[in-house]
Amino acid sequence: ILNTNKQTLHYSLAGGVVMAVGVWTLVLKSDYISLLSSKTYAASAYILVLAGVIVMVTGVLGCCATFKEQKRLLRYFILLLCIFLLEILAGVLAYIYYQQLNDELKQNLKKTMTDEYNQTNSEHITKAVDKLQQEFKCCGSNSSADWAESVYIRSGAKGRKVPDSCCKTITNMCGIRDHPSNIYKVEGGCITKLENFILDHLKIIGAVGVGIACVQIIGMVFTCCLYRNLKAEPY
Template sequence: LAGLGTLGLGLWLRFDGAVSELIALHGGTNNFNIACYLLIAAGALMSLIGFLGCCGAWRLSQGMLVAFFIILVLVFCLELACAIVAYSHQDLIRRYIDNSMYETIQEYYAINPEYAAVFDRIQNEFECCGVKSYRDWLHSSWGRDLVGRTELGIGSSSIGKVPRSCCNEDGLRDYPTNCGVSFDKLELWTYEPFLHTKGCSDALYESAYKNLDIAIATSVIIGALQLIGMFLSMLLCCWIGTEAKRNSDY
């Protein structure tokens, strides 16, 4: 069961669109795919190990049960180490993702259509804009007003446009054809009622934390199953040894 759960996790990470899009923002798709395939392979291996344990129990083979126990201990220790590293470095992971999103806005959105499409999809799906807020687009080569509105006496740092994917329902209704991209006539904050005000970083992590309880519960169940498997395999192994010794005495 633990192996099938790991296999399912690897398949989900590999083929889930939202996860793949986040990884694509930093150009790490190849490494991410390799990691997913390794996770899939680990799940398949764990399933095979479980089958080995079942065969050992069925055939009453001490050798197969000992091998099953040793491999299960190694897998459990590896999973525990990965969980500890992920938990202790969660702030670093968040900074990495935030920096990737900032880099996309500031450099790649204007020149790379694939990056632009990924970020637009995230902003649409999570109803967010920018990394921390829509003001992040003022620091991008795509969104800021390079000329400035000197006739209004306003510096260019406060004027700029945002993608259409930043617009909320009011914005799409009042600006059906040019929402966001036409918001460079006045200071950007004047268009705030028409924009998603939440940053995509917070929106993504809020969405992730909604499923955190399920992830924790699943991890605890998998870990408990592995511990039970270790205990039962050693218990059965000891029983087989005792029975073999008893039979030899006769």
């Protein structure tokens, strides 16, 4: 029983790790999710959160089952199977999106930034773009020249040539001057920075999903063996 409880405790800890990765992606990196047209990245994170919760619940049920030796509780094998499928799904989605990300960003990021920045009901996009340009020290999707096509800049923007978030040192109206000494001029623009950032996180999501799923295979085998042993015992 002691070894079994240790095993279920390990599952609970693994569930905490899975859930933490999902929550970290959704909460701390949620601004960038709004810049993506596809929901696959967010879906992978939500799946990890759900799988993590189920793993932790399963760990508790496993402890109860082995401590009380109630055979019916060992049927939580079905939960282990659900977790396994969810984590594999998260890993597969991350892999698929990994292959599609470059094309998506090329097709949509520039349009999102130029059409929706500082527009009505697009505050989340504005916040995400400002954070993107400041955090990654870049300006525009492909280059700072992209902002010349922006609805915000073309409408006047009080004389700005780029948003103030392009500036190396942000001050009010600093976007009026688009000289390299004042704004970020990064080769490849923000699209390259954002792509590398998301690709790194997709690797983490995929690795965690598939890695924990492999551990769950051991858990399912262990549960089946334990269930059969208890089933063989007389009441």
